[in-house]
Amino acid sequence: DLSRRVQATGRDELAMLASTFNQMLDSIETAYRLQQRFVADASHELRAPLTAILGNLDLLRRRPGLPPEEQARALEEARSEAERLSRLVADLLSLARADAGVPLVIKPFDVDAVVLEAFQEARRLARGQELVLDPLEPVHVPGDRDRIKQLLLILLDNAIKYTPAGGRITLGLRGAGDGGAILTVADTGVGIPPADLPHVFERFYRADPARSRDPGGTGLGLPIARWIVEQHQGHITIDSAPGRGTTVTVRLPG
Ligand code: ADP
Numbered sequence: 482d483l484s485r486r487v488q489a490t491g492r493d494e495l496a497m498l499a500s501t502f503n504q505m506l507d508s509i510e511t512a513y514r515l516q517q518r519f520v521a522d523a524s525h526e527l528r529a530p531l532t533a534i535l536g537n538l539d540l541l542r543r544r545p546g547l548p549p550e551e552q553a554r555a556l557e558e559a560r561s562e563a564e565r566l567s568r569l570v571a572d573l574l575s576l577a578r579a580d581a582g583v584p585l586v587i588k589p590f591d592v593d594a595v596v597l598e599a600f601q602e603a604r605r606l607a608r609g610q611e612l613v614l615d616p617l618e619p620v621h622v623p624g625d626r627d628r629i630k631q632l633l634l635i636l637l638d639n640a641i642k643y644t645p646a647g648g649r650i651t652l653g654l655r656g657a658g659d660g661g662a663i664l665t666v667a668d669t670g671v672g673i674p675p676a677d678l679p680h681v682f683e684r685f686y687r688a689d690p691a692r693s694r695d696p697g698g699t700g701l702g703l704p705i706a707r708w709i710v711e712q713h714q715g716h717i718t719i720d721s722a723p724g725r726g727t728t729v730t731v732r733l734p735g
Contacts, residue, residue, distance in 0.1 A: 516580075522685045523573055526699065530562040530569070537562075565699075572701035575631075576684070579708040585625035587713070592662045592733070593617040595626055596654045599633035606638065609646025610668075615653035620662045622733045624713050629733075632709045635702040636666040636729050642697050643727070644670030660735025661715075665728060672723040681719065682707045 486506065489499035537559040541552060600614045633652075640650045648669040657663050673681060677688035685700040710717040713733050721727040 519576075519684060523569075526569055526685065527566065530566040533562040534559045534566070565697075569699050569701075572699050572705060575705050576701060576708070579705070585628055585709075585712050587623050587625055589621050589623050590626040590629075592620040592622055592624075592629070592654055592664070595630050596633065596652060596664070599630055599637060600652050602634060603637035603641065603650075603652075606641055607650070608641065610641060610644050611647075611649045613649060613651045615651060615655075615665075617654055618656060620654060620656045622660070622662045622735050624733060625709075628709045628712070632706050632731065633664065633666070635706045636731075638697075639702055639729075640666050640668035640670065640727070643672075644668040648726075657732065657735065662733045662735070664731040664733070667726065667728040669726040672725055672727055673719070673721040674723050678719065678721060 487499040487502050489496040537555040540555050541547070547555070596617060597614070600612065604612050637650065637652065644650060650669075651665070651667045653663075653665040653667070655663050671689075673688050677686075680686045681688065682703050684704045687698060687700045707717055710731055710733075715731060715733040717729065717731050719727060719729050
């Protein structure tokens with residue numbers, strides 16, 4: 482029972498101790514409630530693809546005489562839901578590691594090389610969008626190379642998901658005055674409504690309910706991105722205008 486509080490009044494040491502103790506209980510309770518909600522949300526998110534996979538497999542088993550195109554559709558749906566499940570599990574593992582405080586491997590690395598790698602991978606994921614890489618300059622900062630690449634892929638993946646074919650996605654890197662790095666991922670996509678913008682870093686938050694049905698997203702990309710940036714003592718900001726596009730800027734200290 483976490484709701485117990487120590488009663489002590491006055492200004493003596495015991496009262497101070499009681500108040501400190503009660504504050505500690507409050508923060509444990511808050512963390513506990515957040516964790517409970519996270520587990521509930523995660524279970525809910527895991528259940529949807531599982532239900533779809535089981536439903537389609539049952540259909541295939543019960544109706545052996547299904548027309549081939551129906552069979553193919555059921556199989557494809559099961560496969561794509563299994564893929565979603567695997568993305569969800571990977572994202573949940575990233576956040577579990579974040580919550581457990583697993584430290585990053587921070588050492589100087591060549592940001593421009595990582596930017597180029599991420600760009601090349603993203604180009605393979607693009608679906609009719611034009612991907613542009615701004616001219617790169619050599620930039621070195623201390624950081625976890627793999628995590629920074631994960632961060633860039635999250636941002637590029639979002640830009641691709643939320644930019645219709647024919648749009649443009651621009652990836653940029655420049656050195657900051659203080660020896661740090663400034664990374665930008667800009668798209669000409671659907672944008673984020675102002676009312677949603679303050680929430681996009683919350684776990685499982687997705688701006689448009691209609692879009693939440695798109696099988697691509699988990700609502701965990703930006704929370705992971707923010708955690709990576711925070712671990713680098715950096716900053717991440719999002720500028721967005723519905724119908725015009727979104728620009729994400731990441732500053733990493735030198
Ligand atoms: P998701 O897996 O849904 O993309 P994220 O945590 O990465 O989850 O993003 C949260 C929400 O923020 C998305 O569902 C989307 O509504 C919005 N969003 C993120 N990036 C963009 C972008 N580049 N353009 C428009 N909306 C975006």
